[in-house]
Amino acid sequence: MANYAIDVPNQSPSAPASRAEALRRFRFGDQLFRRTTKASALLVLLIMVGIIISLIVGAWPALHTFGLGFIFSASWNPVTEQFGALASIYGTIITSAFAMLLAVPVGLGIAIFLTEICPYWLRRPVGIAIELLAGIPSIIYGIWGLFVFVPFVQTTVQPAIIALFAPIPLLNQLFAGPAYGIGLMTAAFILAIMVLPFITAISRDVFLTVPTVLKEAAFGIGCTRWEVVRSVVIPYTRVGLIGGIMLGLGRALGETMAVTFVIGNAARISPSLLAPGTTISATIANEFSEAFGATYLSSLIALGLILFVITFIVLAMSRLLLMRIESTRAK
């Protein structure tokens, strides 16, 4: 492309042939550039299609052997080659659900703080600090969780919870000991911290789309700050908020390394939330490079396929909701 500048002097009227030549070269270069960019855009689609096809192909032997029972069976036994995804799916959903239970209110709270309460000079630094939480690699959460958070939970938090709920029927099943430290609840808590910045960032952005006039009108008729947030800001941004929450959920469902460290990697379903469990991504991360036999490998890829389908649906819904907000903003 650097030769265009050199070509320009050649376009003098005294040299019609070279002018035509230069124009031809221009056109050729232009076409080539355009095609390359289009091919790259198509490559993005191709990657997605490739992922779907390769997962289906890889998962096929397992799905063929176990049928639909693969999704509904909780046995995961490499020795007898009996594989079912239910324990992993259960762990994935439980940890993500509890993570959202904590991360959504806290994330919204931070977003409200950043848009409504925080003095202007403090907004940027606090916003960046929260976003840095998203920048910390997943494996760091894992090592920190395992060596710092787990011992604390094991010696302090879990014994207290177990003792608290011990006399209450049903709840004492849900919070049954022993205190391992690692387990579903610990993983959910770490996940909550990890998705917090995503929820905060999107909520803050959609909160900022609320027209000031609307808020001022509400303040003008005597609403308190909380009433403005509850009755004006949140209803106005509802669609975007749900989109942001779904995005956080998508992240939580697929999060791998941090969970692998703290969940205990036990492929079983226990009634207690404090017990070790596993998630789809943790199972894959732990067992894939040591998997022996075609059925074992294929079952792990089938797990990946299930995870991909779940996250694809969640993320697609998130995108559609956020696109709705973006198009109203553009108007």
Added chain:
Amino acid sequence: MIAKTTRRRTVSSLVMGLCIAATLFGLGWLFLILGTLLIKGVQGLSFAVFTQMTPAPGNQGGLLNAIIGSLTMTLFGVLIGTPVGMMAGIYMAEYGRGSRLVSTVRFVNDILLSAPSIIIGLFVYQLYVAEVHHFSGVAGIIALAIMVVPVVVRTTEDMLLLVPSAMTEAASAMGLPRSVVITRIGLRAAKAGLITGVLLAIARVSGETAPLLFTALNNQFWSWNLNGPVASLPIVIFQFALSPYKDWQQLAWTGALLITTTVLVLSITARILGAQRTGK
């Protein structure tokens, strides 16, 4: 009436107090994590970390092969992923603006951006590792490049759309071909934003573990051979942290400090660059 107003005020202050508490909660974890990392990581920081290979348990050693492996794979991953992502972004912002293809690509790209990274690992395993029958640095590079693409696509499109159309129209009016207008005017005007995107992509990729688990695997030794297994910092941290050996765990903490520092420095630089652009 007065009682009701007081109650409403109290509720409001209470909720706002909770919002402040939520913020402190969030910031608290950041400082807690970074603090532990600093304390535990610095203890093991020595010259040997940067000059020696990963050791056998109980031996002296460092992280040199992992650092080199991470740097090489990240470098090549970014070198491959960035042009592809930029080209795709250029098509979306310049040629196909508003077309159906572009909105589909944008939708798919946004999903790729948030898709679980372990899925990318499985994909590359199926695509490459299963075909050539061995783990390799090349496979790791492919996986990282695939992670880079969506980040760069997103920022390139966003940044090019921000370039004032008067500028590109003026260039077009002078008779410049479209490709020259885009590369010489559009990309140059959006340069700071594009660099931000690439920095964010590097930051994202350099801490990634899951896609490397079954592509590049790991290597205890020095290896320039990208066709064989290559060590990387995240994988070494994963392996060493879960080992029962104290010296390995210490190396894991030191590695964790190195990675986090790199990633945070990259993302803060990216943000400062980004702020300069929007600040104008």
